[in-house]
Amino acid sequence: ETGVTQTPRHLVMGMTNKKSLKCEQHLGHNAMYWYKQSAKKPLELMFVYNFKEQTENNSVPSRFSPECPNSSHLFLHLHTLQPEDSALYLCASSQDISDYGYTFGSGTRLTVV
Amino acid sequence: AQSVTQLGSHVSVSEGALVLLRCNYSSSVPPYLFWYVQYPNQGLQLLLKYTTGATLVKGINGFEAEFKKSETSFHLTKPSAHMSDAAEYFCAVTRADSSYKLIFGSGTRLLVRP
Numbered sequence: 001e002t003g004v005t006q007t008p009r010h011l012v013m014g015m016t017n018k019k020s021l022k023c024e025q026h027l028g029h030n031a032m033y034w035y036k037q038s039a040k041k042p043l044e045l046m047f048v049y050n051f052k053e054q055t056e057n058n059s060v061p062s063r064f065s066p067e068c069p070n071s072s073h074l075f076l077h078l079h080t081l082q083p084e085d086s087a088l089y090l091c092a093s094s095q096d097i098s099d100y101g102y103t104f105g106s107g108t109r110l111t112v113v
Numbered sequence: 114a115q116s117v118t119q120l121g122s123h124v125s126v127s128e129g130a131l132v133l134l135r136c137n138y139s140s141s142v143p144p145y146l147f148w149y150v151q152y153p154n155q156g157l158q159l160l161l162k163y164t165t166g167a168t169l170v171k172g173i174n175g176f177e178a179e180f181k182k183s184e185t186s187f188h189l190t191k192p193s194a195h196m197s198d199a200a201e202y203f204c205a206v207t208r209a210d211s212s213y214k215l216i217f218g219s220g221t222r223l224l225v226r227p
Contacts, residue, residue: 004156040122043157043203043217056214090156100145100207100215104156 003027006091006105014113015081021108023074023091031097032074034066037088037107049074050097081112115140115206117218125224132176132191134221136204139185146187147205147215148178157203163187174198199225 004025013019023032034046048056049068063085065077074091088109092102120135138144145164149157161172168180178189187204204218 006156040219042117042219045214092156100147100162100205101159102149102157102215104149104158106154106156 003103004091004093004105006089006108008108009106010109010111012111012113013078013081015083017081018077018079020078021076021089021091021110023076023093023105025072025091025093025103025105027093027103029093029095029103030071031094031099032068032071033092033094033102034074034076035090035092037090039087043090047076048097055097078110081110083112086110086112115144115214115216117204117206117216119202119204119218119221121221122219123222123224125226126194127226128196129193132189132194132198132223134189134202134204134223136178136187136189136218137185138187138204138206140206144206146178146180147207148172148176148187148189149203149205149217150174151201151203151220153200160189160202194223194225196225196227199223 007022030051032049036044045058046060047066052068067075088107090107091105094102116139118137147162148160151157161170163170163180171177176191201220201222203220205215207215
Protein backbone atom coordinates (compact mmCIF):
# COMPACT_ATOMS: atom_id res chain seq x y z
CA GLU A 1 0.00 0.00 0.00
CA THR A 2 1.70 3.19 -1.17
CA GLY A 3 -0.66 5.64 0.52
CA VAL A 4 -2.13 6.72 -2.80
CA THR A 5 -4.98 4.55 -4.05
CA GLN A 6 -6.20 4.62 -7.62
CA THR A 7 -9.36 3.00 -8.94
CA PRO A 8 -10.07 1.23 -11.12
CA ARG A 9 -6.80 -0.60 -11.82
CA HIS A 10 -7.88 -1.43 -15.34
CA LEU A 11 -10.45 0.23 -17.60
CA VAL A 12 -11.57 -0.53 -21.12
CA MET A 13 -13.82 2.04 -22.71
CA GLY A 14 -15.25 2.85 -26.09
CA MET A 15 -14.60 6.16 -27.77
CA THR A 16 -18.12 7.36 -27.03
CA ASN A 17 -18.12 6.38 -23.36
CA LYS A 18 -17.79 8.61 -20.33
CA LYS A 19 -15.80 7.29 -17.40
CA SER A 20 -13.90 8.63 -14.41
CA LEU A 21 -10.63 7.73 -12.75
CA LYS A 22 -10.34 8.18 -9.01
CA CYS A 23 -7.34 8.93 -6.83
CA GLU A 24 -7.37 9.08 -3.05
CA GLN A 25 -4.65 9.83 -0.52
CA HIS A 26 -4.73 10.03 3.25
CA LEU A 27 -1.16 11.22 3.70
CA GLY A 28 -2.13 14.76 4.60
CA HIS A 29 -0.66 16.00 1.35
CA ASN A 30 -1.87 19.20 -0.26
CA ALA A 31 -0.65 18.78 -3.82
CA MET A 32 -1.93 16.17 -6.27
CA TYR A 33 -0.92 15.36 -9.82
CA TRP A 34 -2.06 13.43 -12.86
CA TYR A 35 0.59 11.90 -15.11
CA LYS A 36 0.23 9.94 -18.33
CA GLN A 37 2.65 7.09 -18.95
CA SER A 38 2.70 5.80 -22.52
CA ALA A 39 4.92 3.07 -23.87
CA LYS A 40 8.42 4.27 -24.79
CA LYS A 41 7.67 7.88 -23.82
CA PRO A 42 8.60 9.91 -20.76
CA LEU A 43 5.98 10.50 -18.13
CA GLU A 44 3.85 13.43 -19.13
CA LEU A 45 2.55 15.81 -16.51
CA MET A 46 -1.12 16.54 -17.16
CA PHE A 47 -2.53 18.48 -14.23
CA VAL A 48 -1.39 19.87 -10.90
CA TYR A 49 -3.58 20.81 -7.96
CA ASN A 50 -2.30 22.64 -4.90
CA PHE A 51 -4.68 23.09 -1.97
CA LYS A 52 -7.57 22.09 -4.29
CA GLU A 53 -6.74 24.76 -6.83
CA GLN A 54 -5.57 23.82 -10.30
CA THR A 55 -2.15 25.34 -10.86
CA GLU A 56 -1.09 23.55 -14.03
CA ASN A 57 -2.82 22.33 -17.15
CA ASN A 58 -0.09 21.06 -19.43
CA SER A 59 -1.96 21.66 -22.69
CA VAL A 60 -4.17 18.66 -22.10
CA PRO A 61 -7.09 18.13 -24.53
CA SER A 62 -10.49 19.03 -23.15
CA ARG A 63 -11.66 15.42 -23.38
CA PHE A 64 -9.75 15.05 -20.10
CA SER A 65 -11.38 16.97 -17.27
CA PRO A 66 -9.87 16.95 -13.77
CA GLU A 67 -11.71 17.56 -10.54
CA CYS A 68 -10.30 18.06 -7.06
CA PRO A 69 -13.14 18.37 -4.53
CA ASN A 70 -10.76 18.32 -1.56
CA SER A 71 -7.06 17.78 -0.86
CA SER A 72 -7.53 14.03 -0.46
CA HIS A 73 -9.35 13.25 -3.69
CA LEU A 74 -8.61 13.77 -7.33
CA PHE A 75 -10.65 12.65 -10.32
CA LEU A 76 -10.01 12.52 -14.02
CA HIS A 77 -13.20 12.56 -16.06
CA LEU A 78 -12.90 11.06 -19.52
CA HIS A 79 -15.17 11.49 -22.54
CA THR A 80 -14.91 10.85 -26.27
CA LEU A 81 -11.37 9.54 -25.97
CA GLN A 82 -9.18 8.38 -28.84
CA PRO A 83 -7.23 5.12 -29.11
CA GLU A 84 -3.97 7.07 -28.65
CA ASP A 85 -5.18 8.00 -25.17
CA SER A 86 -4.62 4.40 -24.10
CA ALA A 87 -1.94 4.53 -21.42
CA LEU A 88 -1.22 4.11 -17.74
CA TYR A 89 -2.56 7.09 -15.82
CA LEU A 90 -0.69 7.77 -12.61
CA CYS A 91 -1.79 9.90 -9.72
CA ALA A 92 0.74 11.32 -7.28
CA SER A 93 0.70 13.51 -4.22
CA SER A 94 3.20 15.54 -2.24
CA GLN A 95 3.18 17.77 0.82
CA ASP A 96 2.87 20.78 -1.45
CA ILE A 97 4.10 21.76 -4.89
CA SER A 98 7.59 22.58 -3.62
CA ASP A 99 8.02 19.04 -2.22
CA TYR A 100 9.29 16.69 -4.92
CA GLY A 101 9.15 13.52 -2.88
CA TYR A 102 6.06 12.41 -4.73
CA THR A 103 4.07 9.39 -3.61
CA PHE A 104 2.60 7.64 -6.62
CA GLY A 105 -0.39 5.39 -6.90
CA SER A 106 -0.24 2.13 -8.85
CA GLY A 107 -2.05 3.66 -11.77
CA THR A 108 -5.06 2.93 -13.93
CA ARG A 109 -4.34 1.03 -17.14
CA LEU A 110 -6.71 2.58 -19.69
CA THR A 111 -7.51 1.00 -23.03
CA VAL A 112 -9.65 2.91 -25.50
CA VAL A 113 -11.28 0.74 -28.16
CA ALA B 114 14.06 24.63 -20.05
CA GLN B 115 15.05 21.48 -18.25
CA SER B 116 15.43 18.10 -19.89
CA VAL B 117 16.66 14.66 -18.94
CA THR B 118 18.37 12.04 -21.06
CA GLN B 119 18.73 8.46 -19.90
CA LEU B 120 21.22 6.53 -21.98
CA GLY B 121 20.06 3.01 -22.69
CA SER B 122 16.44 1.98 -22.56
CA HIS B 123 17.55 -1.45 -21.31
CA VAL B 124 20.49 -2.44 -19.14
CA SER B 125 21.28 -6.07 -18.34
CA VAL B 126 23.62 -7.16 -15.55
CA SER B 127 24.42 -10.39 -13.76
CA GLU B 128 23.39 -10.86 -10.17
CA GLY B 129 26.19 -9.50 -7.98
CA ALA B 130 27.57 -7.21 -10.68
CA LEU B 131 27.80 -3.44 -10.57
CA VAL B 132 24.71 -1.52 -11.64
CA LEU B 133 25.25 1.74 -13.52
CA LEU B 134 22.29 3.65 -14.93
CA ARG B 135 23.15 6.86 -16.72
CA CYS B 136 21.35 10.18 -16.51
CA ASN B 137 22.34 13.51 -18.02
CA TYR B 138 20.36 16.66 -17.53
CA SER B 139 20.06 20.07 -19.05
CA SER B 140 19.15 23.01 -16.87
CA SER B 141 19.89 26.72 -17.04
CA VAL B 142 19.73 27.07 -13.25
CA PRO B 143 20.89 24.80 -10.43
CA PRO B 144 18.82 21.65 -10.63
CA TYR B 145 17.20 19.35 -8.18
CA LEU B 146 17.69 15.75 -9.34
CA PHE B 147 15.84 12.57 -8.53
CA TRP B 148 15.77 8.86 -9.22
CA TYR B 149 12.53 6.94 -9.06
CA VAL B 150 11.97 3.18 -9.46
CA GLN B 151 8.89 1.47 -10.86
CA TYR B 152 8.28 -2.20 -10.19
CA PRO B 153 5.84 -4.09 -12.43
CA ASN B 154 2.23 -3.07 -11.99
CA GLN B 155 3.14 -0.42 -9.45
CA GLY B 156 3.57 3.32 -9.30
CA LEU B 157 6.88 5.12 -9.01
CA GLN B 158 8.83 5.13 -5.75
CA LEU B 159 11.44 7.72 -4.81
CA LEU B 160 14.91 6.16 -4.56
CA LEU B 161 16.96 9.24 -3.78
CA LYS B 162 17.24 12.94 -4.46
CA TYR B 163 19.83 15.68 -4.70
CA THR B 164 18.92 19.24 -3.80
CA THR B 165 21.93 20.93 -2.21
CA GLY B 166 24.97 19.95 -0.16
CA ALA B 167 26.83 16.68 -0.54
CA THR B 168 27.02 15.61 -4.15
CA LEU B 169 27.05 11.90 -3.35
CA VAL B 170 23.56 10.92 -2.34
CA LYS B 171 22.60 7.61 -0.79
CA GLY B 172 19.14 6.17 -1.25
CA ILE B 173 17.13 3.13 -0.41
CA ASN B 174 18.01 -0.46 -1.32
CA GLY B 175 21.75 0.27 -1.50
CA PHE B 176 21.56 2.69 -4.42
CA GLU B 177 23.50 5.91 -4.63
CA ALA B 178 24.01 8.68 -7.17
CA GLU B 179 26.57 11.42 -7.62
CA PHE B 180 25.79 14.89 -8.90
CA LYS B 181 28.58 16.02 -11.24
CA LYS B 182 27.96 19.57 -12.33
CA SER B 183 30.88 19.64 -14.78
CA GLU B 184 29.46 16.60 -16.57
CA THR B 185 25.79 17.53 -16.06
CA SER B 186 25.27 13.98 -14.87
CA PHE B 187 23.51 12.17 -12.07
CA HIS B 188 24.26 8.50 -12.66
CA LEU B 189 22.73 5.84 -10.41
CA THR B 190 24.90 3.03 -9.08
CA LYS B 191 24.71 -0.02 -6.87
CA PRO B 192 27.79 -2.14 -6.12
CA SER B 193 26.06 -5.51 -6.32
CA ALA B 194 22.84 -6.21 -8.21
CA HIS B 195 20.12 -8.33 -6.69
CA MET B 196 17.34 -10.08 -8.55
CA SER B 197 14.84 -7.86 -6.75
CA ASP B 198 16.41 -4.78 -8.39
CA ALA B 199 14.84 -5.68 -11.71
CA ALA B 200 12.54 -2.76 -12.49
CA GLU B 201 12.33 0.43 -14.51
CA TYR B 202 14.28 3.42 -13.28
CA PHE B 203 13.47 7.04 -14.00
CA CYS B 204 15.69 10.06 -13.62
CA ALA B 205 13.93 13.38 -13.07
CA VAL B 206 14.94 17.03 -12.81
CA THR B 207 13.37 20.24 -11.70
CA ARG B 208 14.57 23.76 -11.12
CA ALA B 209 15.90 25.03 -7.83
CA ASP B 210 14.05 28.32 -8.28
CA SER B 211 10.65 27.18 -7.04
CA SER B 212 9.38 25.86 -10.33
CA TYR B 213 7.32 22.82 -9.53
CA LYS B 214 7.51 20.90 -12.78
CA LEU B 215 9.23 17.57 -12.35
CA ILE B 216 10.56 16.47 -15.75
CA PHE B 217 11.14 12.73 -16.17
CA GLY B 218 13.45 10.84 -18.47
CA SER B 219 12.24 8.01 -20.69
CA GLY B 220 13.31 5.37 -18.21
CA THR B 221 15.81 2.52 -18.18
CA ARG B 222 14.66 -1.03 -17.65
CA LEU B 223 17.13 -2.99 -15.53
CA LEU B 224 17.31 -6.73 -16.13
CA VAL B 225 19.20 -8.89 -13.64
CA ARG B 226 20.45 -12.27 -14.84
CA PRO B 227 20.88 -15.12 -12.38
